[in-house]
Amino acid sequence: MRNPVFVIIKYILLLGCAAFALLPPIWMFLTSIRVPTEYFARPPTFITKNPTIVNYLAVVADPQFQIYFVNSSLVSLSTATLWTITALLAGFAFARFNFRFKESLFLIIIFCQMVPLMSLMAPLYYLFSRIGLLDNLIALPILYAINVLPFSVWMSRAAFTQVPTDLEDAAQVDGCSYLQTIFLISVRVAAPAIAAIFVFCFIESWNEYVLAMTFINSVSNRTVQIGIMLYRGFFYTDWGKLMAASTIASLPIMVLFIYIQKYLVSGLSQGAIKG
Amino acid sequence: MRKKHLPFLFPTIAIITFDFLYPIIYTLLLSFYDVKLLENKFEFVGIQNYLNIVENWGFLLNILKNTFAWTFGSLATVFGFGMLTALLLHDRELRFKRVFRSIFIIPWSFSMVGILTWRWLFSSDYGMFNEILKKVGLINNYINWLESSQTSIWACIIFNTWHMAPYAMVMILAGLESIPTTLYEAAELDGADSIKKFFYITLPQLKSTVAVSSSLYLIWTLNTITPYILVPGAGTTEVLATYIYKTFFVSFNFGLGAATTTILFLLTLIVTLFYLNMLKLKW
Numbered sequence: 001m002r003n004p005v006f007v008i009i010k011y012i013l014l015l016g017c018a019a020f021a022l023l024p025p026i027w028m029f030l031t032s033i034r035v036p037t038e039y040f041a042r043p044p045t046f047i048t049k050n051p052t053i054v055n056y057l058a059v060v061a062d063p064q065f066q067i068y069f070v071n072s073s074l075v076s077l078s079t080a081t082l083w084t085i086t087a088l089l090a091g092f093a094f095a096r097f098n099f100r101f102k103e104s105l106f107l108i109i110i111f112c113q114m115v116p117l118m119s120l121m122a123p124l125y126y127l128f129s130r131i132g133l134l135d136n137l138i139a140l141p142i143l144y145a146i147n148v149l150p151f152s153v154w155m156s157r158a159a160f161t162q163v164p165t166d167l168e169d170a171a172q173v174d175g176c177s178y179l180q181t182i183f184l185i186s187v188r189v190a191a192p193a194i195a196a197i198f199v200f201c202f203i204e205s206w207n208e209y210v211l212a213m214t215f216i217n218s219v220s221n222r223t224v225q226i227g228i229m230l231y232r233g234f235f236y237t238d239w240g241k242l243m244a245a246s247t248i249a250s251l252p253i254m255v256l257f258i259y260i261q262k263y264l265v266s267g268l269s270q271g272a273i274k275g
Numbered sequence: 276m277r278k279k280h281l282p283f284l285f286p287t288i289a290i291i292t293f294d295f296l297y298p299i300i301y302t303l304l305l306s307f308y309d310v311k312l313l314e315n316k317f318e319f320v321g322i323q324n325y326l327n328i329v330e331n332w333g334f335l336l337n338i339l340k341n342t343f344a345w346t347f348g349s350l351a352t353v354f355g356f357g358m359l360t361a362l363l364l365h366d367r368e369l370r371f372k373r374v375f376r377s378i379f380i381i382p383w384s385f386s387m388v389g390i391l392t393w394r395w396l397f398s399s400d401y402g403m404f405n406e407i408l409k410k411v412g413l414i415n416n417y418i419n420w421l422e423s424s425q426t427s428i429w430a431c432i433i434f435n436t437w438h439m440a441p442y443a444m445v446m447i448l449a450g451l452e453s454i455p456t457t458l459y460e461a462a463e464l465d466g467a468d469s470i471k472k473f474f475y476i477t478l479p480q481l482k483s484t485v486a487v488s489s490s491l492y493l494i495w496t497l498n499t500i501t502p503y504i505l506v507p508g509a510g511t512t513e514v515l516a517t518y519i520y521k522t523f524f525v526s527f528n529f530g531l532g533a534a535t536t537t538i539l540f541l542l543t544l545i546v547t548l549f550y551l552n553m554l555k556l557k558w
Binding site for chain 2: 010046115143265
């Protein structure tokens with residue numbers, strides 16, 4: 001029924017777009033399995049002739065990169081835990097209680113996402129330098145609330161709004177206390193969305209670099225993103241090793257991202273904003 | 276429910292106050308001060324910082340020009356490419372739809388790693404991007420993408436097209452899926468061909484989706500310092516956000532930085548008001 005010429009053009013376009021989307025990740029991977037003589041070839045060749053895993057072995061054994069990965073994991077996990085719980089509490093209040101200024105408060109939280117990061121950093125930088133939080137990993141989860149909290153509150157409100165109040169009423173009739181109702185019923189029903197909030201917070205803080213490069217100075221406190229940004233050899237940049245580290249740092253995020261994208265889309269299209 | 280909500284909301288309100296309200300007001304105040312950070316000296320200078328900006332208006336004008344080229348230039352390519360991929364995917368008979376969709380979304384998940392990989396791709400001697408363009412026949416000689424401000428803005432736009440087109444794509448795709456099929460059926464009964472259907476149904480129906488998502492995109496792009504990370508050296512494309520970042524954290528001139536932030540704030544506010552208007556939120 002459909003014109004076969006159009007179908008073929010369509011698939012050619014699809015493949016072309018896919019090539020553009022995948023060129024950097026593929027080139028990253030292909031560089032990561034090369035030795036310097038091959039990635040410093042002129043002109044560059046696309047196919048890797050002698051694939052090697054020495055770069056990966058070097059990265060895994062490099063104490064600096066180990067520190068970066070530990071730092072990033074600690075920061076991302078604590079950011080995700082802290083702000084997921086905070087967002088759950090707030091989202092529950094917005095979904096279940098009626099109180100004065102409820103709508104305005106919610107709008108203020110959503111509106112926070114529009115605030116330029118540049119207008120927040122200087123005062124916090126000055127304050128943190130006074131109270132000893134500069135160049136301190138504890139500063140990062142506190143700062144990352146800027147990126148993750150408003151959207152998480154929005155997602156959590158949406159999640160709890162979808163839990164039928166009947167379920168909660170039934171649980172209370174059966175003798176559950178109020179807190180038991182929240183934890184045994186509401187949180188459990190909303191679990192997939194809560195997992196998405198956690199993953200969202202984790203990805204955002206794993207990928208963050210502007211705040212990390214401003215508030216962290218010393219090598220031992222760097223996160224992965226800053227570590228690879230500032231990675232330089234004495235005479236030249238070891239792109240093979242750098243791209244191996246990049247591949248390790250981005251693979252899990254890619255998978256998680258595909259997992260949560262539908263939550264992002266519904267949030268974005270209804271007016272909550274991811275920074 | 277009496278006052279039960281307060282303990283639930285307290286942590287959120289506390290951190291919002293600490294991370295947003297306090298710094299915004301502080302930055303606004305800073306713009307009226309001359310700050311010597313090392314000596315920990317804050318001297319009230321009135322509108323001197325703003326006068327300095329006005330005096331060097333030509334300098335700022337150039338930055339603003341770059342800012343508009345970067346935000347609106349990339350807006351066009353991001354949404355153009357996003358629209359193309361969304362339309363390609365919006366097809367019930369398409370095979371491997373989920374595979375293509377996932378592939379198209381992948382660039383969105385990269386941050387620093389994506390920027391670094393593009394720096395490697397843009398490398399003037401060993402860069403794959405030049406080599407591909409040459410093989411395809413688009414250029415004859417390698418371009419020094421990251422070494423002059425004329426080409427570096429294109430490098431920034433190419434990077435952002437790659438990075439953010441998935442955002443435009445998923446938004447447009449959601450918009451496409453919400454168009455009632457009855458509209459198309461009615462058009463078919465009236466004898467419309469697919470080109471007519473596209474221009475008289477699809478595009479008008481997507482108007483609000485594109486308006487909302489592009490204003491969000493503008494806000495993000497106005498405020499990102501991606502160009503500074505992608506092109507740190509000589510060819511830097513100086514835009515408002517990167518200039519402010521450097522004023523704050525390279526030259527540590529907090530007063531001037533805060534005053535310049537006011538301009539960024541106003542620009543963001545204009546787009547935000549447009550965005551809220553589009554969302555039909557009433558204030």
